[in-house]
Amino acid sequence: MLLLAAHDLLKAFALPGGGTHRVVDVAEFSLVAGAQLALRGESGSGKTTFLHLIAGILAADGGSITLDGREVATLGEAARDRLRAETIGYIFQTFNLLQGHTVLENVEFGMAFGRGVDRAHAEALLRRVGLGDKLGHFPRQLSTGQQQRVAVARALANRPKLVLADEPTGNLDARNAREALALIREVCRENGAALLLVSHDEGVLGQFEQVQDFAVLNCAVP
Amino acid sequence: MIFNLIYRSLRQHALSTLVTAGSIALAAGLLLTVWVVKTQSQVVFAATNSGFDAVLGARGSKLQLVLNAIFHLEASPGNIESKDFEMIRRHPAVKAAIPIALGDNFQGWRIVGTVEQLFADIEPVTGRHYAFASDGRNFKLGAMEAVVGAYAAKQLGWKVGTTFKPYHGLAFDPKAQHDEVYSVVGVLEPTGTPVDRVIWIPLEGVQTMKGHNPLAATELSAVLLQLRAPTAGLMLNNQLNASGGRLTFAYPIGAIVADLFNKISWVDKVLTLVAWLVVAVASASVLVSIYNSMSARARDIAILRALGARRRTIFGAVVGEAAAIGLLGSVAGFAVFAALAIGVAGIIQAQTGVVLEPLKWNPVFWWGPAVFVGLCVLGGMVPALKAYRVPVAETIAPVS
Numbered sequence: 001m002l003l004l005a006a007h008d009l010l011k012a013f014a015l016p017g018g019g020t021h022r023v024v025d026v027a028e029f030s031l032v033a034g035a036q037l038a039l040r041g042e043s044g045s046g047k048t049t050f051l052h053l054i055a056g057i058l059a060a061d062g063g064s065i066t067l068d069g070r071e072v073a074t075l076g077e078a079a080r081d082r083l084r085a086e087t088i089g090y091i092f093q094t095f096n097l098l099q100g101h102t103v104l105e106n107v108e109f110g111m112a113f114g115r116g117v118d119r120a121h122a123e124a125l126l127r128r129v130g131l132g133d134k135l136g137h138f139p140r141q142l143s144t145g146q147q148q149r150v151a152v153a154r155a156l157a158n159r160p161k162l163v164l165a166d167e168p169t170g171n172l173d174a175r176n177a178r179e180a181l182a183l184i185r186e187v188c189r190e191n192g193a194a195l196l197l198v199s200h201d202e203g204v205l206g207q208f209e210q211v212q213d214f215a216v217l218n219c220a221v222p
Numbered sequence: 223m224i225f226n227l228i229y230r231s232l233r234q235h236a237l238s239t240l241v242t243a244g245s246i247a248l249a250a251g252l253l254l255t256v257w258v259v260k261t262q263s264q265v266v267f268a269a270t271n272s273g274f275d276a277v278l279g280a281r282g283s284k285l286q287l288v289l290n291a292i293f294h295l296e297a298s299p300g301n302i303e304s305k306d307f308e309m310i311r312r313h314p315a316v317k318a319a320i321p322i323a324l325g326d327n328f329q330g331w332r333i334v335g336t337v338e339q340l341f342a343d344i345e346p347v348t349g350r351h352y353a354f355a356s357d358g359r360n361f362k363l364g365a366m367e368a369v370v371g372a373y374a375a376k377q378l379g380w381k382v383g384t385t386f387k388p389y390h391g392l393a394f395d396p397k398a399q400h401d402e403v404y405s406v407v408g409v410l411e412p413t414g415t416p417v418d419r420v421i422w423i424p425l426e427g428v429q430t431m432k433g434h435n436p437l438a439a440t441e442l443s444a445v446l447l448q449l450r451a452p453t454a455g456l457m458l459n460n461q462l463n464a465s466g467g468r469l470t471f472a473y474p475i476g477a478i479v480a481d482l483f484n485k486i487s488w489v490d491k492v493l494t495l496v497a498w499l500v501v502a503v504a505s506a507s508v509l510v511s512i513y514n515s516m517s518a519r520a521r522d523i524a525i526l527r528a529l530g531a532r533r534r535t536i537f538g539a540v541v542g543e544a545a546a547i548g549l550l551g552s553v554a555g556f557a558v559f560a561a562l563a564i565g566v567a568g569i570i571q572a573q574t575g576v577v578l579e580p581l582k583w584n585p586v587f588w589w590g591p592a593v594f595v596g597l598c599v600l601g602g603m604v605p606a607l608k609a610y611r612v613p614v615a616e617t618i619a620p621v622s
Contacts, residue, residue, distance in 0.1 A: 057528060078532050078533075084530045092618065096521075098526075100230075101234070113535070154529075
């Protein structure tokens with residue numbers, strides 16, 4: 001069953017001196033429900049922008065994105081926010097945890113704007129990622145590997161159909177990166193969420209059965 | 223969700239929240255105090271007449287006459303003769319006439335000579351006669367006896383049986399003590415009027431005290447009057463003030479006191495303006511406090527937006543945070559107000575004998591906090607707009 005499809009997707013940014021710079025120009029892209037796909041791409045290739053377009057964080061200049069049967073590109077910002085809150089989990093390279101809030105609160109924020117806070121589910125997810133004894137800790141009290149686990153739990157908190165992971169192991173050492181990646185894939189599988197991961201790390205990409213080269217997908221000149 | 227965000231943000235920025243709410247509390251307390259003392263003192267002073275409708279005294283200012291005879295402040299504008307008292311006492315429009323004479327003090331507490339009838343027949347507050355504390359009684363004319371107002375007795379530590387020697391004049395001069403010894407025979411229950419601050423002795427005591435002018439032994443400082451009807455006041459006003467130029471008939475007392483407040487209304491206006499300025503500055507501190515933290519919060523806001531928070535949710539949370547600080551400050555402001563107002567009311571009672579009840583319900587108790595919170599909400603709009611405009615994609619992650 002098709003979960004995500006992009007067609008003639010365009011995104012350009014205005015240049016300071018005038019004119020525009022096209023960053024994303026994807027003719028066709030699709031992902032089936034529950035699939036795990038890695039996109040290979042160098043820094044500056046537009047893959048983060050591509051994920052932002054799918055997540056509705058950025059509005060596309062043209063083309064269409066269909067997510068779970070809904071057209072994302074034509075939705076207003078508030079509707080895109082709601083769709084993101086209910087359908088998408090996002091894992092960032094820099095974790096992007098809320099430093100002033102506890103581990104449990106961070107995960108609760110992952111569900112707060114969608115279906116609402118379910119503390120039992122948040123605690124279960126944190127136990128699943130091995131942080132059951134760190135619920136009241138603040139992110140600064142955790143190692144980088146543990147912080148990424150919190151980010152994984154938060155991404156799964158709203159029971160998403162799609163998890164977007166942007167260089168999720170970029171800030172981790174090799175051992176933590178391997179463990180984090182395995183965890184992300186396992187947890188997505190257990191929760192029935194599709195995973196779309198972008199990375200330039202061959203070690204990461206090598207662990208995926210399905211890998212696409214973003215440079216091939218994206219016709220925009222980097 | 224907004225309440226959750228507000229609560230967590232207040233908790234995260236606890237120190238600045240407390241400092242800002244504290245400044246609101248001080249401002250709110252100041253404004254509430256100025257407002258309540260202003261409005262209540264106007265009403266209470268205008269209603270304070272110690273049970274009388276009018277005052278008859280020597281030619282001079284009506285206000286001075288009222289301040290002297292009713293509030294026991296200021297100097298007497300002069301004396302009137304006993305025939306004037308007899309004239310007004312026998313007037314058919316006059317229900318009761320109580321003569322008073324003054325000119326002595328005890329360590330600054332005013333001694334007033336009067337007649338027994340004052341404590342026997344007059345109601346200082348409508349529906350309430352004078353009452354004596356246990357084992358006390360009224361003085362007897364001709365006796366060296368005194369009745370003491372509740373506040374003066376408390377401050378002097380006097381009780382029934384205490385003896386004292388008056389001092390000459392209205393201002394205390396330790397070298398000007400009379401030889402006469404008076405004995406306290408009664409302490410009045412509190413009336414909440416200037417009567418509470420006075421030491422009362424028989425009229426002839428003041429008139430014939432050694433050292434006083436013997437030629438003035440039958441003169442009076444003023445006559446306190448109860449009238450049979452309000453129209454009688456207007457009639458006597460025309461009759462006494464227009465003719466002769468020897469007497470002043472001060473009527474109605476409330477209007478004369480209200481006129482005093484009108485004359486000094488600029489003081490009220492200045493105080494109120496200062497209080498509002500303080501509130502405005504405190505509200506601006508909410509703006510500055512939240513606005514200054516916006517740069518540090520931009521990343522958190524972008525993260526929340528990436529997690530699905532809508533712009534209006536973020537906007538509402540920041541405005542709500544400002545409102546919550548305003549509400550906290552207002553609540554704490556009531557504590558500041560209570561402390562300040564009780565202190566000010568104490569000073570007013572000590573100076574005039576008039577008792578204010580600052581904690582009695584006043585409409586400012588609801589609209590004041592509403593205005594403070596409203597101003598804080600206005601102040602919160604500016605940082606909220608900044609939060610509303612945080613660019614998510616640029617703030618949240620390096621683009622790759």
